[in-house]
Amino acid sequence: MKFIILGRGIDVTPGLKAAVEEKIGKLEKYFNPDTEAHVTLSVEKDRQKIEVTIPVKGNIIRSEQVSNDMYVSIDLVEEIIERQLKKYKNKIVDKQQAASSFSKMYVENDYMDDEEIKIVRTKKFDIKPMYPEDACIQMELLGHNFYVFINAETDQVNVVYKRKGDTYGLIEPEA
Numbered sequence: 001m002k003f004i005i006l007g008r009g010i011d012v013t014p015g016l017k018a019a020v021e022e023k024i025g026k027l028e029k030y031f032n033p034d035t036e037a038h039v040t041l042s043v044e045k046d047r048q049k050i051e052v053t054i055p056v057k058g059n060i061i062r063s064e065q066v067s068n069d070m071y072v073s074i075d076l077v078e079e080i081i082e083r084q085l086k087k088y089k090n091k092i093v094d095k096q097q098a099a100s101s102f103s104k105m106y107v108e109n110d111y112m113d114d115e116e117i118k119i120v121r122t123k124k125f126d127i128k129p130m131y132p133e134d135a136c137i138q139m140e141l142l143g144h145n146f147y148v149f150i151n152a153e154t155d156q157v158n159v160v161y162k163r164k165g166d167t168y169g170l171i172e173p174e175a
Helices: 014-030 070-087 104-108 132-142
Strands: 002-008 036-044 047-056 059-067 146-151 157-163 167-171
Touching: 002 014, 014 036, 014 047, 014 070, 047 070, 059 070, 132 146, 132 157
Parallel strands: 002 036
Antiparallel strands: 036 047, 047 059, 146 157, 157 167
């Protein structure tokens, strides 16, 4: 596994680099040796945050953890990714396509589905063309943290969502 480690507002010391490579390196058994793990360490006030993104053919394995200690965040993110890999193995490893990204041991091993995904409610509603700003207002009026709409400028389905710090995000499909 290859590591690309970046620091935002923090120097990536040899100790931090070693801790990341040791902990995230435990995931090597699931991937081929040439798989890249993109790791970003950042500090905001007393929040120590690690983001790990592992692109594999057709999917992205990602987790982000925050604590008041970077080493704790590193431990947490490794546990979360390993749990994701075991839980969603059958869904992320399409035997014909993505299997080449993963190690033979991971592909052949069966993991217990301790929590199966269940859709418990389906909603149907009219999607109206509107501008993203109007969609944000509608989302706030409904008290939701996301809102699906047709963008009046592009005629494509978009999603606006509420972010931390009372800001908003927009999700648009790529052309």
